[in-house]
Amino acid sequence: MTRSARLSPAGFVAVLPLLCAAVQPAWAQNSNETTLGMRLFNQSCRVCHTKPQLSSPQYGPALSMNTFGGNAEAIRQFIDNGSPRMPGFKYTFKPAEIDAIVAYIKTIPAPAAAAPASGKSGASPGAD
Numbered sequence: 001m002t003r004s005a006r007l008s009p010a011g012f013v014a015v016l017p018l019l020c021a022a023v024q025p026a027w028a029q030n031s032n033e034t035t036l037g038m039r040l041f042n043q044s045c046r047v048c049h050t051k052p053q054l055s056s057p058q059y060g061p062a063l064s065m066n067t068f069g070g071n072a073e074a075i076r077q078f079i080d081n082g083s084p085r086m087p088g089f090k091y092t093f094k095p096a097e098i099d100a101i102v103a104y105i106k107t108i109p110a111p112a113a114a115a116p117a118s119g120k121s122g123a124s125p126g127a128d
């Protein structure tokens with residue numbers, strides 16, 4: 001039985017990063033995704049969706065985990081297509097990048113004043 005090169009420590013170390021990438025735990029993947037999403041959001045969305053200063057007006061609505069009731073698909077489509085007042089981003093970003101932005105938006109805490117709109121406010125058909 002020969003000790004082949006693929007069992008050498010050096011070989012194992014070389015393969016290790018690939019293994020780690022392949023079996024990355026869900027939380028690590030999520031945090032990478034939301035970090036990417038935050039970066040893209042800061043580059044492309046902040047300008048309209050946050051206030052640069054307390055005294056300055058904000059052009060677009062605040063975004064949070066409550067946006068569209070937390071419906072990721074609805075958020076994604078809005079980002080893809082935009083609206084009369086907002087540009088669409090489907091030609092700017094790859095689908096995975098838009099997913100990352102959605103994942104990031106879903107980490108933004110809802111503003112306290114806007115909370116009652118969604119959630120368990122009564123009988124909403126289909127939603128549980």
Ligand code: HEC
Nearest residue numbers: 044045048059060061067075078079083084085086089101
């Ligand atoms: C030019 C300014 C501008 C930019 C840049 C912009 N938005 Fe918007 N966004 C708006 C405006 C204005 C609205 C309100 C839409 C309307 O009333 O038609 C909006 C609405 C939204 C909504 C729906 C929110 C709701 O509660 O109805 C989402 C989601 C959204 N934007 C995400 C994004 C993301 C993600 C980016 C960056 C990739 C982005 N926007 C970049 C101006 C902008």
